[in-house]
Amino acid sequence: MGLLKPLRGDTGGQVMLGVLLLVAIVVPVLNLAVPDGNPLHVSTYTVTLLGKYLTYALLAVAVDLVWGYLGILSLGHGAFFALGGYAMGMYLMRQIGDRGVYGDPILPDFMVFLNWPELPWFWQGFDQFWYASLMVVLVPGVLAFVFGWLAFRSRVTGVYLSIITQALTYALMLAFFRNEMGFGGNNGLTDFKDILGFSLQSDATRIGLFLASALALALAYLACRWIVGSRLGRVAVAIRDAEARTRFIGYRVDRVKVAIWTFSAVLAGIAGALYVPQVGIINPGEFSPLNSIELVIWVAVGGRATLYGAVIGAIVVNYGKSYFSGAFPEAWLFALGGLFVFVTLFLPQGIAGLFRQLRRRRNGAAAAGVTA
């Protein structure tokens, strides 16, 4: 039960994790046990879609940790997500083996196409799942650490920091677009066959990935909640509200920022690694600055500095996106823009803030009832 201790007093988080648990049980059952024709059947397509939303939710939690609690508006978290995704994609590429179009047992198709004689050094080791998993955590983590160390030590804050995070992801996008980088250029990495020996096309693997995403989200949520509830979390909020003051009472603000920022980037990397096998492709488009801005909108819509709000926001906005881009493909961006304006004007604390307000009103009414 020690694991659930951080949830004490966090009603929103309890409800969110409860719903997550329910979905994690019901969806696989409805997919596997209920026959195809039944109206209750959940298609494998839906399972994968839900799994994708869960990885987005994990990414949003990572952003909320640094934005909501530390006051760093990152417009480049998509970069860490994409790097985690690429690390997983490289593993999946190596798993294809000789089943590629050119049938080379070692080299991925795009390298054969580019006439590369051998595997570049940075592709070595990615045939091992443990090594790829390590890189999923390490690559975004090290990049975030170095970036954070330089930026926070020089006391770059506010809008300037947001702009350089944006520049970071843009620079990575341009780099990954180049064929010479060795990551498949424009097309990225795709045509994956299996993961850990299980075919990516099978329903069971899809459900496994869906459950892994749900588990990762739950654990990351608990970890973030634990950090936020610790004294370090209170120092983080202190930095958000009065950075100079925090420095004068003796906290090394730059180190606190680097630590939490790096942890957040690692979470984003894990989200990316779970995302790639479910959608079946990773390309430089994931580094696009627009993606990073969109995910800040998820958090804003859900409610900043609540963590569970980020989960709600990510799922609501992405469900809306799936719906709108199917029903009215041209209108999606207008809907997104409109949503952001609406939330800023009418729900400054997001959906989570709305819940809180409703609860307070109900409690107020109950109290009034008692006195009457």
Add this chain to the structure above:
Amino acid sequence: MSAGGDKGVRDLLQRGRAFDFSGQQQAWLQFKESMRRDRTFDFMVNVKDLKLDVSHGPILYIEDLNVSFDGFKAINNLNFYVDAGELRCVIGANGAGKTTMMDIITGKTRPDSGSVFFGQQIDLLKLSEPEIAEIGIGRKFQKPTVFEHHSVFENLELAMAGDKRVFRTLFAKLNGPQRDRIDEVLGIIGLREHAHRDAGSLSHGQKQWLEIGMLLMQDPLLLLVDEPVAGMTHQEMDRTAELLLSLQGKHSVVVVEHDMDFVRSIANRVTVLHQGSVLAEGSMEQVQNDPRVVEVYLGE
């Protein structure tokens, strides 16, 4: 003629040689210097190992300090000393350099020239803000700055002296004595019944008190208190005076204040700053009767 010429050539050669080798010599000297075992180097010093030495009396030495902002000399050849255990008041008109002086002591602003020492050995100009806080200099700001989204209790908890490194902070738990200390300070600053209220919802005077409480939690050796009674009622002012006086002896306190009645009620020694340097120093009566002070400040 030829002898003289030879001498000239020899001179040139020697000079040339000396010139040639001077770079290497310097490097060698630097190297030798770095091998000395009786010296500790700045980059090797851990803040925790720094020892405060007040054996000569003063806890704070400010000497020949200069700082200017865009040509405006905010601090002009300032010399200022504070004795250990002393309660000192600093007065001066707006722009006299009071806040700038505090900024320099706490590491927020770097001076153009001069020296600032804490005790005889600790060079404050080489330390960062958190390091200065760690060695025992606490500051209350002119505009009360408390953490608005934290409760009063949490504000005090965060300010509490202790290991403030990242991982220690992540696993930190309050123990009994620490809780008692927070409770004690809550009592001193009269906010016990508000302990679990958000600091942002306190009145201006209460925020001032909370900030003083945060200073107490830090348990600093030197307290820099910028305008502690701004926005306070007379009663609150009296209590603040009492509190500051009770700190005297155990802590050294520097109070910057505009309110002359308040200064009169607490000060033993007063320093008057004017245009970035010390105009007069002494007891309140001495200072008040100083014709220069009367002219620039009190006589207004």
